[in-house]
Amino acid sequence: MLDIRNLRLAYSSPDGEPPTPVIDTPDWSVAAGAQVALVGASGSGKTTLLNLIAGIVLPDSGEVRLDNTDITRLNEAHRDRFRADNIGYIFQSVHLLPAFTALENVALGMKFAANRAGTAHALDLLEKVGLRERARYFPRQLSAGQQQRVGIARALANRPKLVLADEPTSALDSRNRDAVLDLMQRLCTDIGAALIVVTHDEAVARRFPTTLHLSDINRVN
Incomplete structure (x- = not known):
């Protein structure tokens, strides 16, 4: 379902030094409906990899294919539409619009x-995440865990084929962390979406049937 081939990205240095490699992933695939935890330290390139998969950032070279569409070959407008139709993104900072x-x-x-x-x-989605009675609440009226559940509902709104989650529980205590992870995994299973969660937390990773360290697929680390 998701196939990555020879994906490379390096960041240019402002002082004229050679570019710094960040991602060098020769071959990685994720099957439809799979649930994968990708573990790495802060600054190791986890978020960058998710942004490449989502088409938010373009690589220097390589392919990111989702259902045989190479996202890297789409122009910006087509990438935006493809992402809206096929990919849900759950952010570390939920980025709900406060108004x-x-x-x-x-x-x-x-x-x-x-x-x-x-x-x-x-x-219906808010009901599934346990927040239908707070549908008219603004983000400031919701707890951190409730805001993250709204973020999950938003990511699933278009019934995506792939859900990407960037440290989605880092701001939560262990009880809310486990509840949010259970919810996210269950709802992705319900719609048949694959789920990739990046995390630095081994306790999060242990809750997934497949766990990889970023160094397993990224030759930079």
Whole structure:
């Protein structure tokens, strides 16, 4: 489902030094519906790899294929549309819009997809994450764990084939961490989406059927 081939990215140095390699992944595949934890230290390139997979950042070379579409060969507008239709992204900092309610934050993600669902679908997602009664609450009125659950609902709004999660529980205590992970894994299973979570936390990684260290797939580390 996801196939990466010869993916490379280096960051240019402002002082004229040679570029610093960040990602060098010769071959990595993730099957449809798989759930994978990718473990690495802070600054090791985990977020950069997710951004490459999502088409937010373009590589220096290589391929990122999702269902045989090479994201790296799409122009920016087509990458944005492809991402909206096929990829859900759960951020470390949830990035909810503060002036929008929980319901509006979830519904907003649907506006960029080809198959737009309505408010009823957004409410259904909030019910699945246990927040239907807080649909009209603003982010400031929600706890960190509740905000992250809204972020999960938003990421799943377009029924993606792939969900990417960047340290999604780093701001949560162990109880909320486990609840959010259980919810995320269950909902991805329900819609048949593959899930890739990057984390520095081995306790998070142990909850996944497949665990890799970034150094297993990235020759820079």
